[in-house]
Amino acid sequence: MPVVGVIGGGQLARMMIPPAINLGLEIRVLAEQEGMAASLAATQVGDYRDLDTVMAFAKGVDVVTFDHEHVPQSVLHALVDAGIAVHPGPDALQYAQDKLLMRQKLTELGLPVPDWAAVENEGELQDFLDAHKGRAVVKTPRGGYDGKGVRVVSAAHEAADWFGTLDEDGRGGALLVEELVGFRRELAQMAARRPSGALAVWPVVETVQKDGVCAEVFAPAPQSAGRVAEVAAQIAVDVAEGLGVTGAFAVELFETNDDRLLINELAMRPHNSGHWSQDGSTTSQFEQHLRAVLDLPLGATGLRDNCTVMINILGGPEHGTVPDRYPAALDKHPTVKVHYYGKEPRPGRKIGHVNSVGDNLDDTVFEAREAASYFQD
Amino acid sequence: MPVVGVIGGGQLARMMIPPAINLGLEIRVLAEQEGMAASLAATQVGDYRDLDTVMAFAKGVDVVTFDHEHVPQSVLHALVDAGIAVHPGPDALQYAQDKLLMRQKLTELGLPVPDWAAVENEGELQDFLDAHKGRAVVKTPRGGYDGKGVRVVSAAHEAADWFGTLDEDGRGGALLVEELVGFRRELAQMAARRPSGALAVWPVVETVQKDGVCAEVFAPAPQSAGRVAEVAAQIAVDVAEGLGVTGAFAVELFETNDDRLLINELAMRPHNSGHWSQDGSTTSQFEQHLRAVLDLPLGATGLRDNCTVMINILGGPEHGTVPDRYPAALDKHPTVKVHYYGKEPRPGRKIGHVNSVGDNLDDTVFEAREAASYFQD
Incomplete structure (x- = not known):
């Protein structure tokens, strides 16, 4: 059975577990500490900056991948030198780890940046x-x-x-x-790329930030059919091929007041802007990431219905925790899918999200916001 | 965090893990042995017929539920007597455990049986x-x-x-x-019921058996809109209320040559005829089962698209195992969702299934059969 080793025990690793179970893949997590979001699959607890810890974890896995981008280059290179498949690899991850390197590289490639x-x-x-x-x-x-x-x-x-x-x-x-870019809105383009080169893109989405944190995602981005979707997808392809990205990744974009798309940030892992895909796309970003890093054929990335709205649960309820609100929230919103990471509520902390799938954006936004409101007060 | 304890470590318990992760519920499994399909969530290995084993497992869980219907009545009653929530409870499960009792009870209730x-x-x-x-x-x-x-x-x-x-x-x-009933086809009606009484039914499906084993499921059952769907749903409601069923359950039906629906078998747990719901319904039977046994509001049971076809992977590949076929199968069938239970191939054994979701039955059946064929030779 293929074995995927994930470094980091946060919610991104957690959300890789369901598709691993579905596909019958073995998933092992190196968690920073006990009781993290992905603890169900944690086979080891330790420091991802420590080479011996990471090498011991990597023994017997078919590929090493990540919940975050913070594993030091020295550790990544040691894994590669030991013949272990690492996706995304150190040469790609350096651009996610250092924004100056990223800007230099994107500029060299002629990609649109501020x-x-x-x-x-x-x-x-x-x-x-x-x-x-x-x-x-x-x-x-x-x-x-x-x-x-x-x-x-x-x-x-x-x-x-x-x-x-x-x-x-x-x-x-x-x-x-x-x-300081004058922008109309922020978009995000997610895609996934196999080590052998094949690439699949999801529809471009609109992201709404509050205090610098992703709050809401609309998939697909309203009024994006045609040129915007094509340009965004091409940027993701160029980034992936230019930087050698493997696995699922996100390109955060500004749609400027003068109708250009500029690259804001890159994330070389599943990303908050792709959580909608768990319920709204034929293939979720987490399943796709597993398929990509194992160099398996990628799944279809189409929408299951006209639109999906994702809303983060930030902070959480003032008293109690997310499941305490299920009796009221699930009763009012039987079509909404709630995702809770098992994390304790804390101001500003991302502890879960809701996805609402529907056939028109107005109703779907309303449904998602109403449902999310049960978990935040 | 609510804790669900599942007795039995087979694929039904395994498939409860993803929705438990999504909803942030804790799931613990009492497995019959090491290395079973649900081993990721196994917190204990032991004999479900042994009262001490089961009582130890049940300590600290909010509800005990099941991967199968074989836990002895004496053990079930001891749990209930100890104040532990058990769903479905012993009084309902007796009818799934003894087909004579079941026939007697259904006959008393005036429900249609052979x-x-x-x-x-x-x-x-x-x-x-x-x-x-x-x-x-x-x-x-x-x-x-x-x-x-x-x-x-x-x-x-x-x-x-x-x-x-x-x-x-x-x-x-x-x-x-x-x-020996002269029947046109076999149907299955799945539903779920909360201890407090609320009930949700999925669309009735057609099941195709090969050698007595479920091979294919078409959701919804072709030509079932209207009377057939209504009668089947009402039978499920009557069964659940008459027998006191809680959790997800299945009523297997004959559609007779003279247009009656007769109850063939009952299953008081998630059931093979409901696997299509993982990808084809807003709420899967496994998520619904968890919600039901915790007495949480039930999710919407509508179809995500016009139809879903489920095909079991019976036996498996002659050489190697299911994931060995992913490079070829997933490449040809990017929209099909494969579910593999991590079980070794063995003639006739259910080791996984594929779901194909589509807008017309002909194409969807073709897609599902083609995809499934990669895993059986």
Whole structure:
């Protein structure tokens, strides 16, 4: 039986378990600690930065893949050198781990990105601000997620603490600064690619962020049929082939006020913008990821109905936890599918999501929002 | 977090794991042995006929439910007496455990069944044969499944061995004999019922048996809209309420040549005739079963598309196992969903199934059969 080893025990690993069970694949998880979202499949608890831990975990698996992008390059390369299949591989993951490398590579490939620069000090940042109407987005190249490590500034000293940190850790380096893109909305294009090259894309979706965190996803993105869908899909193909991505991945996009699509971020793993596919697509991103990293043929990515709306459960109920609300929520919303990660509620924490599938967007959004409201107060 | 304890480690328990993960429920399995289909969730290995084993397993669970109907009444009653929720409960399960009791009860309730009798010896069986054109179906009341314990006879001595066994085990008792029903096709009606009474039915399906084993299921049953669907659904409601069934259950039906629906068998658990719902219905039978036994509101049971065809993988490949065929099968059939139970191939053994969802039956049947053929040779 094929064995997939997943590094990281969060909800993305958790949500790989159902399709692994369906397909009769063995899934093993290296969790950071006991009691994590994916603990049911955790065969080992340990530090993914420790080579011995990871090598022991990788023994006997057919492929190593990931719940997150934080495994150090040195560990990834050691796995590859030991002849272990790693997907996505270190050469692709470096671009997800370092936003400066990512911007450089995408620019080399001629892919559409916001104006950007690597800035090593406040003077260089001020030069960029002066050339971009006095406002810009500064990002720490490494370690950011869900809006962390991202800041809009209108003066160079507003990033002084981050420049200080660059000096402190002795690595030197630079911050990434990007133009503040005037965008109409944010889109996300998910796809999956096999090591042998085949690629499948889902319909492009619209994502709505609140406080830098994904809150709602509409699949497909309204008014995206035709040009927008084609351009977004082609960008995903170009990214995957240009960067050597394998497995499921997401390209977060700005749809600009002047009708361009610009690449905002990349995620080289299943992604929040693809959770809708669990109930709304013939093949979910989690099943597709397993198929892709095992180099098995990819599943069909069509919609099961006209649209699907995903809404994150952020924070959770003030008292009790998600299942405490099932008697009321499931009674009112028999068609909505609730996904709960078994995580304790905490302000701002992603602890679950709901998917609503329907034949028109208005009703489907309403249904999803009403259902999600039972789990947040 | 609600905890569901499942007695029995087969594929039905296995297929409860994905919806438990989705809903954030804890699922624990008491498996008969190591390495069974549901081993991922097995927290204990032991004999379900042993009271101490079952009582230890039941400690700390919110409800005990089942992968099969074979737990002895004495064990079931001890659980109930200890204040543990058991669904379906012993009073319902007795009818699934003893076909004579079942026939008696259904007859009392006025539900449509074939002519039947309890026969204690060859003389009584011969009387029944003489009254029914010389042919009938003899069944052992207990322990039969997948065509085992069922025999068509045209002379009483053909059941001599079974009468002998009745004597041997000292329990006396009788065999069940039923008229040989002239039927057009077999149907199955699945439904689920909460302890508090609410009930949800899926569309009635057509089942095709080969050698007494379910081979194919068409959902919904062709030409069933209207009267057939209504009558079948009402039978399921009457059975559930009359016998006090809780959880997901199946009523196997004959559609007779003279347009009646007669109850053939009952299964008080998720059932092979409901596997199509994993991909073809808004709520799968496995999710619904968990919701029902926890007395949570039931999910919508509508079809996701016009039809779904389920085909069992019986026996499996002659060489290797199911995943060995994925490179070829998944490549040709990207829309088909394969379910493999992790069981070793063995002639006649149910080791998995495929579901194909589509908008017309002809294409969907073709797709499902073609896909299934990759796993059987």
